Amino acid sequence: MSADLPVIDLASADIGAATKSIRQALVDYGFFYVINHGIDDAMMKSVYAGSKKFFEQSMEEKMALEKNSSHRGYIRPDFEGFEADAGGKGDLLECFHIGSTVDSDSKDDANQWPPAERFPSWKETMESYYESAMSTSKRIMSLIALSLDLDAEFFQPDRSETILRPIHYSGGAIESKYGSDHGANAHTDYGMLTLLSTDGTPGLQICTDKDRRPQLWEDVHHIDGAFVVNIGDLLERWTNNVYRSTLHRVLMVGKERYSVAFFVWPSRDTMVKCIETCSSEANPPRYPPIRSDEYLEQRLTSTYKYK
Ligand SMILES: O=C(O)CCC(=O)C(=O)O
Numbered sequence: 001m002s003a004d005l006p007v008i009d010l011a012s013a014d015i016g017a018a019t020k021s022i023r024q025a026l027v028d029y030g031f032f033y034v035i036n037h038g039i040d041d042a043m044m045k046s047v048y049a050g051s052k053k054f055f056e057q058s059m060e061e062k063m064a065l066e067k068n069s070s071h072r073g074y075i076r077p078d079f080e081g082f083e084a085d086a087g088g089k090g091d092l093l094e095c096f097h098i099g100s101t102v103d104s105d106s107k108d109d110a111n112q113w114p115p116a117e118r119f120p121s122w123k124e125t126m127e128s129y130y131e132s133a134m135s136t137s138k139r140i141m142s143l144i145a146l147s148l149d150l151d152a153e154f155f156q157p158d159r160s161e162t163i164l165r166p167i168h169y170s171g172g173a174i175e176s177k178y179g180s181d182h183g184a185n186a187h188t189d190y191g192m193l194t195l196l197s198t199d200g201t202p203g204l205q206i207c208t209d210k211d212r213r214p215q216l217w218e219d220v221h222h223i224d225g226a227f228v229v230n231i232g233d234l235l236e237r238w239t240n241n242v243y244r245s246t247l248h249r250v251l252m253v254g255k256e257r258y259s260v261a262f263f264v265w266p267s268r269d270t271m272v273k274c275i276e277t278c279s280s281e282a283n284p285p286r287y288p289p290i291r292s293d294e295y296l297e298q299r300l301t302s303t304y305k306y307k
């Protein structure tokens with residue numbers, strides 16, 4: 001079964017219709033597609049080519065850039081354990097985390113980069129995609145703000161915690177120490193917004209009712225040129241659960257798969273406090289206010305606690 005997610009045209013002049021569809025999508029699914037997002041095909045081609053070239057290296061070469069204490073770098077298959085339903089099982093995907101190199105609080109670039117001799121334009125390609133994805137995410141966040149009757153500038157995507165993550169799912173079997181057979185185990189994303197591009201290979205599924213038994217998983221089919229957008233737990237909390245951060249997973253389909261996720265966060269010192277238009281007498285605030293960085297720290301600790 002395929003999920004029937006709305007497609008939002010970011011170039012549409014009818015802002016009222018777009019915000020109405022976004023509101024409905026985020027109440028019902030927590031997911032939608034965007035088209036006319038301003039990121040061209042040529043850029044996506046170079047990002048995918050760079051990602052493929054990186055993951056094709058030997059495990060030893062990749063592990064030389066293993067994720068550091070700033071969570072930047074390579075994450076090997078069967079390492080990352082999303083806590084939702086996985087019970088600490090590792091995801092079979094491998095991925096690479098890249099943060100911003102500009103506007104960061106620290107002067108040092110915490111990122112790790114593959115050797116320039118063998119990867120001459122890699123850093124530049126990823127940095128330029130980071131910037132494009134950031135501006136598209138800002139446009140989406142303004143529409144989300146308008147859909148909540150807020151000022152268009154209410155949400156301020158920020159570079160300090162926002163991460164670009166090229167992902168690779170192997171086409172073959174991977175032996176899992178933790179008995180996992182999924183590329184990405186059932187999880188919700190943590191942050192404000194995720195902008196996702198995939199190479200068209202199936203595997204991504206959503207479960208809109210996490211309490212239903214048995215769980216019902218729906219395929220998120222690929223639309224050429226469209227990006228998949230979903231919100232994370234931080235925005236769910238901020239909207240007092242009015243908007244949904246939906247459980248999703250990626251199956252191993254016996255075919256190699258590449259995707260590129262972009263996890264958008266507000267600045268570290270943002271107070272995430274129940275948005276006024278999301279509470280009422282019947283629906284009082286469910287969560288106490290929390291600083292964005294405190295929230296992230298809690299979530300990272302539980303993702304990596306099994307290792
Ligand atoms: O690869 C995908 O399609 C989804 C990846 C994902 O859910 C994630 O990285 O959080």
Ligand SMILES: [Fe+2]
Pocket residue numbers: 187188189248
């Ligand atoms: Fe995800």
